[in-house]
Amino acid sequence: MGTNNIVIILIRCIVVAIYLLWLIRYNKAKRMDETLAFSFDTRSWIEIAAVIIGNLCLMFIPVTQANVGLMLVLGYAMLVISFLHLRRFVIVGKKVVFLLEHPFDVKSLSNLKYQKGVMHISIKGQSFKVRYPIGNKEKIEERLSGKYFRKSR
Numbered sequence: 001m002g003t004n005n006i007v008i009i010l011i012r013c014i015v016v017a018i019y020l021l022w023l024i025r026y027n028k029a030k031r032m033d034e035t036l037a038f039s040f041d042t043r044s045w046i047e048i049a050a051v052i053i054g055n056l057c058l059m060f061i062p063v064t065q066a067n068v069g070l071m072l073v074l075g076y077a078m079l080v081i082s083f084l085h086l087r088r089f090v091i092v093g094k095k096v097v098f099l100l101e102h103p104f105d106v107k108s109l110s111n112l113k114y115q116k117g118v119m120h121i122s123i124k125g126q127s128f129k130v131r132y133p134i135g136n137k138e139k140i141e142e143r144l145s146g147k148y149f150r151k152s153r
Contacts, residue, residue, distance in 0.1 A: 004068045011075035012059055015082050022086045022101060029103035033096035039136040047134060051085045054078050090119065090135040092143040100128060112144050 030036050040048065058078045063071050091098040095106055104123050111122040114137065119130045133140070 002068070004072055005063055008063055008068070008071050008075050011079050015055060015058065015075075015079055018079075018082055018086065022089075025101050025103075026091070026098060029091075029093075029096050029098045032103055033093035036091050036093035036096060036098060038091060039139045040134065041136045041138075043132075044134045044136070047085070051078075051081060055082060085134070088130055088132065088134045090130060090133040090140055092135070092140050094143075097144070099123075100130065106144070109144060112141070114141075 026036075054074070055078055058071070058074055061067070061071065087100055089098065089101075093106075096103045097106055097109060098104075099121070108124045109121060111120070111127070113120050117132050119133045119140075121128055121130075
């Protein structure tokens with residue numbers, strides 16, 4: 001077993017660990033607010049499907065001497081893509097927003113706006129931005145326009 005094969009196995013394990021850590025954080029947020037629910041638009045579904053297909057190819061294509069270089073490149077690419085993909089999920093509940101892999105209280109949010117595919121939001125005075133958030137834009141705006149949402153002054 002060569003060094004490249006070992007690196008590919010490590011990349012596969014790290015990708016699985018990234019998804020497990022995200023799932024643990026999501027379950028923590030789900031315990032804080034049972035109303036958290038996934039809601040995606042068409043663009044989000046297409047992106048989710050593409051990332052899942054890429055990760056399944058990484059996991060289940062056998063590594064041979066002929067394709068070890070391709071698998072190494074695919075592994076590095078899917079490692080970066082999976083990490084960045086999971087950070088862009090925006091899931092909204094009644095009390096909690098799951099954003100950037102962390103749960104935030106809806107009462108601490110302010111100044112939500114979309115500009116050219118970028119969602120800008122302030123959390124306790126600290127501004128954050130998420131490029132092309134994975135979620136339904138209309139649902140996010142609808143949920144965050146309630147009585148706890150404070151518009152910019």
